[in-house]
Amino acid sequence: MATDPTTPPVGAPVLRYSLPPVRLPPEDILFCVDVDVEARAEMKAAAAAASSGSTSSSQPAGGARVGTRPPVRRMDAVKQAMLLFIHGKLAMCPDHRFAFAALGETVSMVKKDFSSDASSAIEAIHSISASESRYVTADLTQLFKIAHQEGRRAELQGRLLRVVLIYCRSSTKPQHHWPTKEKNFTLDIIYLHDKTGPDNCPQKVYDVLVDALEHVSQYEGYILESSQGLARVLFRHTCILLSHPLQRCIQDDIDFPKQVAKKTVAAEASQKEDGTPVSSQLSVV
Amino acid sequence: MSPCADAAAPASSSAPTLAPLIAAQLNYLLSHSKLPFKVWFPSIPSLPRLTLPLPVSRRSLAGDFVYNALYPKVAPDVVFGPDDEGFQPLVDYAEAGNGDKSCLAHWDCRDPGGLLALVEELRELYIEYQKRRVGEVDDARLAFELSTVLSKEGIEVCMVPPTDRPDEVKFAVPLLDMDYAKLVQGCPWRSPQKIHLQVIFPISRRVNTVPSAPRLKLMSTPELKSLFSVEDVKLPPWLNGMCLAEYLPSLEENLKVLIVEASASIGSRRRFIEALALPFGRPLEADPIFCRRATVLCISGVFTFLVCNKMPETSILSGFSVHFAIPLQFPKQQPVLILQSSQHCNVEGIPIMSPPINDYPWSPRWDVTEMVERIYDFLTDECQNFKKFCSDAITQQK
Numbered sequence: 001m002a003t004d005p006t007t008p009p010v011g012a013p014v015l016r017y018s019l020p021p022v023r024l025p026p027e028d029i030l031f032c033v034d035v036d037v038e039a040r041a042e043m044k045a046a047a048a049a050a051s052s053g054s055t056s057s058s059q060p061a062g063g064a065r066v067g068t069r070p071p072v073r074r075m076d077a078v079k080q081a082m083l084l085f086i087h088g089k090l091a092m093c094p095d096h097r098f099a100f101a102a103l104g105e106t107v108s109m110v111k112k113d114f115s116s117d118a119s120s121a122i123e124a125i126h127s128i129s130a131s132e133s134r135y136v137t138a139d140l141t142q143l144f145k146i147a148h149q150e151g152r153r154a155e156l157q158g159r160l161l162r163v164v165l166i167y168c169r170s171s172t173k174p175q176h177h178w179p180t181k182e183k184n185f186t187l188d189i190i191y192l193h194d195k196t197g198p199d200n201c202p203q204k205v206y207d208v209l210v211d212a213l214e215h216v217s218q219y220e221g222y223i224l225e226s227s228q229g230l231a232r233v234l235f236r237h238t239c240i241l242l243s244h245p246l247q248r249c250i251q252d253d254i255d256f257p258k259q260v261a262k263k264t265v266a267a268e269a270s271q272k273e274d275g276t277p278v279s280s281q282l283s284v285v
Numbered sequence: 286m287s288p289c290a291d292a293a294a295p296a297s298s299s300a301p302t303l304a305p306l307i308a309a310q311l312n313y314l315l316s317h318s319k320l321p322f323k324v325w326f327p328s329i330p331s332l333p334r335l336t337l338p339l340p341v342s343r344r345s346l347a348g349d350f351v352y353n354a355l356y357p358k359v360a361p362d363v364v365f366g367p368d369d370e371g372f373q374p375l376v377d378y379a380e381a382g383n384g385d386k387s388c389l390a391h392w393d394c395r396d397p398g399g400l401l402a403l404v405e406e407l408r409e410l411y412i413e414y415q416k417r418r419v420g421e422v423d424d425a426r427l428a429f430e431l432s433t434v435l436s437k438e439g440i441e442v443c444m445v446p447p448t449d450r451p452d453e454v455k456f457a458v459p460l461l462d463m464d465y466a467k468l469v470q471g472c473p474w475r476s477p478q479k480i481h482l483q484v485i486f487p488i489s490r491r492v493n494t495v496p497s498a499p500r501l502k503l504m505s506t507p508e509l510k511s512l513f514s515v516e517d518v519k520l521p522p523w524l525n526g527m528c529l530a531e532y533l534p535s536l537e538e539n540l541k542v543l544i545v546e547a548s549a550s551i552g553s554r555r556r557f558i559e560a561l562a563l564p565f566g567r568p569l570e571a572d573p574i575f576c577r578r579a580t581v582l583c584i585s586g587v588f589t590f591l592v593c594n595k596m597p598e599t600s601i602l603s604g605f606s607v608h609f610a611i612p613l614q615f616p617k618q619q620p621v622l623i624l625q626s627s628q629h630c631n632v633e634g635i636p637i638m639s640p641p642i643n644d645y646p647w648s649p650r651w652d653v654t655e656m657v658e659r660i661y662d663f664l665t666d667e668c669q670n671f672k673k674f675c676s677d678a679i680t681q682q683k
Contacts, residue, residue, distance in 0.1 A: 017562035019555055019573050021470035083634040084627055091608055091625055091638070092570045092580045122634065235627045236604050239582050244570040256566025257582040257604060260664050 017249075024246060025160045026095035028114045028150065031082055032143055034168040035102045039078065039130035041168070041194070042071040044229040074192055075130045077231040078166050081190075081238040085164075086121050088242045099150075100124045103165070105135045107143040114150075138167070138174040144216055151184030151218075161185040162245060165209075168192050170200040173208045176215075183218035186245040190237050191225035202227065219245035222254075306358065310400035317401055358394035363407065371418070374410040415443040419454050424488045426496040426528075427454060433530040434458055445485065452488040457481045457504070458529065460537055461544070468548035469512055471574045478509040482536065484529065498523045511575050513547040514613055547613060551576055553653075554611045557620070560653040561609070564661040569606070579609045585668040603628055603672055607664065610641075616649035622660070624668065629675035632682055637675045642667065 033039075089096045097114035098121050101107050111124035143163065151161040163185055167174065170193040189209050193202040206225060213221045224237035240254065249255075365372055374387070388402045419431060419442045434440055439459040460480045466472040485500040501523065503515040521535055554576035561568055561581055571579035584604050604627035612618040624639040631637060645663040647656075 017559055017567050019558050019571055019576070021555075021573055023471055023473060024570075024573050080630070080634060083630070084636055087636050088569075088580075088606055088625060088627075091606070091623075092578065093572075118635075232604070232628060236584070239569075239604055239606065239627050242569045242580075242582070242606070243567070247568070247570060247573075249567055254567070255562075256569075257584045258564065258566045260565075260583045260585045260661065260668055262665050 019247075022246075024244060025158055026093060026097070027089070027244065028097050028099070028154045028159050028161050029089070030099045030101060030114075030147060030150065030161070030163045032101045032103050032107060032163060032165045033075075033078060033082075033128055034138070034166055035075075035104055035128065035130050036135050036138070036169050036172070037131055037133055038168045038170065039073070039075040040132075041074050042229070043074060043077050043231055072231065073130070074168055075128070077234050078168075078192075079125050079128065080231070081166075081234050082125050083122065084235055085238050085242060086118060088239065090116060090118060092242070097159075100128065101143065101146070102128055103138060103140075103143065103167070104131060105137050106139040106141070107146065109146070135172070138169065138172050140165075140174050140176040140212060141178055144176060144178040147185045147187075147216075148181065155184060160245065162188065164188045164190070164241060166190045166192070167205075167209065169205065170194045170202045171205070173201075173205050174212065175208075176212060178216065180215070183216060185216070186219045187213050187217040187221040188241050189213055189221070189223040190234070190241070191223065192229075192234065193225065193227050195227045220248045220250055221245070222248075222251050306394050309397040313397040314401045314404060317398070318404065360389050360392040360394075360399070360403070363403075372411060372414050374407060374414070412441055415441070418444050422454060422488055424486075427486055427488060430456070430484075430486065430529050433528065438462070439479070454486050454488060456484040456486070456529075458484060458533065460533070461540055463544070465509060465512060465544070468544070469551065469574065473574060474508045476506070476508070478506045480505045480509070480515060480540065482533070495525065498525075498527075511577075512551075512613075513544055517614070518543060550613065550615050554615050557611065557615070557653045557656060558609075560657045563654065564657055565607070577611050577613075579611070581607050581609075583607060583664070583668070585665075585672070603668075605668065605671065616656070619643055619645070619647040620660075622664075624671045626671070626675050629679055631678065637678050639671050639674060 086098055089098075094116060097116045099112055099114045100110040100121075101112075102110050110128055111120070115121070143165070147161060147163045154161040161184065165187065167189060168191075189212075191202075191206060191209055193205065194200055196202055202225075206223075210223055213223055222241060222243075224240060226233045226237065236257065239257070388399065388406055393399060416435070420428070422428075422444075431442065434456065435442075437459055441457040443455050445453040445455050458481060460482055465478045466474050481504045483502040483504055487497055487499075489496060501520055503518055503520065505513075505515045509515075518540065521532070521539060523532060555573075558568065558571045558576055558579045561579060565581040565583065568579045568581050582604065583606070586603070606625045606627065608623045608625065610621040610623070612620070620643070622639075622642040622645070624642075626637045629637045645667070646659055651659070
């Protein structure tokens with residue numbers, strides 16, 4: 001790891017980034033996508049703009065739907081996020097590879113062979129669809145079992161295994177019966193959920209996800225969440241996960257993305273608004 | 286990577302009827318030899334065919350190593366191509382009276398290293414055979430040149446096949462006996478790297494003419510290219526009447542300087558990447574051995590201040606990655622930047638990327654902190670161009 005894992009005292013500068021000459025293994029990345037009905041929840045209207053690409057500066061007030069475009073659902077944004085991730089990873093190194101799984105009550109493989117071929121990844125992503133019914137449980141045991149096996153195989157091949165779990169349920173706490181074992185894969189989590197209300201418990205779900213991550217992850221795994229329903233936030237979280245586990249700092253010290261702008265007071269104010277690292281509590285919104 | 290990594294697979298998986306003794310020898314050969322073999326299986330699956338290349342002189346000694354399916358314990362026959370009809374190693378042995386030196390004389394089918402030993406023996410014999418042929422050429426200049434380099438370890442010479450260009454002889458002169466891997470911390474190379482000078486002399490049987498200059502080309506083993514590119518080297522000119530003994534030393538001095546620079550460039554590139562973290566935050570991923578690439582994640586936005594003293598409004602902040610491709614000749618040559626949007630994609634869902642950018646302000650004399658700050662400043666404007674580029678690309682798709 002490039003930096004000392006112990007957290008520096010508050011106010012102290014983060015340890016300088018260094019790049020020691022140690023081999024960086026290419027990654028085998030297993031996406032696990034939640035296909036519960038909650039993946040069908042609608043994203044905010046601004047998301048519709050993201051998939052067609054225009055990010056104009058005149059936002060309709062109140063986020064009204066633009067024209068008669070169909071609503072963008074979480075699953076659509078998640079698929080786009082995975083495409084973004086794959087192309088971003090391959091642009092950095094063409095040796096990274098990807099496989100895909102879906103999480104209903106338990107995990108099922110969508111594409112179990114790891115491959116760096118973008119078109120077969122695109123095909124696999126398009127084949128995933130959200131269920132029309134709610135699953136009672138979300139059991140991660142099988143996911144960890146598969147990851148552990150693949151982690152062994154990856155290590156023999158000089159590669160590094162990572163699981164990226166994208167979870168969408170606001171009331172269902174995931175569970176697992178995974179014994180404490182040698183950790184041989186890294187776990188990242190993106191948690192998309194509704195705002196906290198009387199009928200849900202996203203904070204509890206989040207805490208369980210954090211525990212699971214700490215229980216299994218070999219290197220520093222990141223957990224990023226959002227209830228805002230904005231695709232651009234999801235895309236930004238996805239891009240943060242592009243970071244290679246062996247070159248990461250601890251989540252509290254994430255200092256990117258930074259704003260590229262002429263340095264003015266307004267620039268720094270906005271930096272805080274959008275660039276705040278994630279804390280252990282869900283963000284207030 | 287050389288074909289041997291791919292070729293190793295057929296011996297175990299796609300040739301089901303390969304006799305185990307033969308498979309053992311083939312696997313041993315492929316895992317122990319550093320030469321890039323080509324292995325394939327003609328229609329009869331139990332008979333592998335090997336092409337044995339001589340990579341330095343860039344000729345393939347095409348030897349068909351033919352095992353007998355009925356008698357797999359017997360050593361393979363080796364059949365050479367038409368250009369090498371004169372190569373008859375067993376005849377040479379017989380003439381020299383030391384036929385029992387050949388590994389064919391004591392072939393042990395149970396020895397998995399048997400095939401490798403045979404291949405190496407034939408390769409050595411072939412190199413000697415070519416040396417003799419070249420030595421027989423009636424050209425005084427050539428004979429002289431040959432005498433000055435023949436003692437060099439690893440020298441290879443051969444006749445250029447008559448089907449290509451008539452009357453030429455090719456030398457492959459090894460240069461700079463150096464362990465290049467020592468120059469690269471954490472070096473991943475699997476075999477020693479070498480640089481050769483390929484020299485092609487025209488044969489001139491006429492006396493009293495000024496010998497014409499040879500054609501010269503620098504060659505290296507493939508993995509060395511990640512440190513140093515021989516193609517970028519400008520060869521010193523071959524002056525009239527020169528000979529190799531005069532030409533080689535100054536070439537080697539030249540190369541030594543360039544290689545030291547290439548090695549120092551790794552350190553400069555590493556410091557450049559480390560400096561990126563200051564204005565851009567921690568890079569997403571960077572190449573830690575050769576330091577040729579790094580990627581950072583950025584956001585940008587445009588601010589509009591409302592007239593009536595309200596809070597400044599920002600447009601949606603766009604996220605984008607910046608991929609840095611850092612050339613071998615850094616800092617003389619500047620990094621190439623490619624921007625990749627996280628919010629704009631084409632109809633297939635592929636994020637839009639900018640064309641490569643390398644015309645931003647640059648000076649090799651800046652220290653790395655200034656280099657990265659200048660790139661940051663350049664990007665504050667360039668990302669606006671990029672946003673427009675992305676919007677235009679999307680509009681054109683509609």
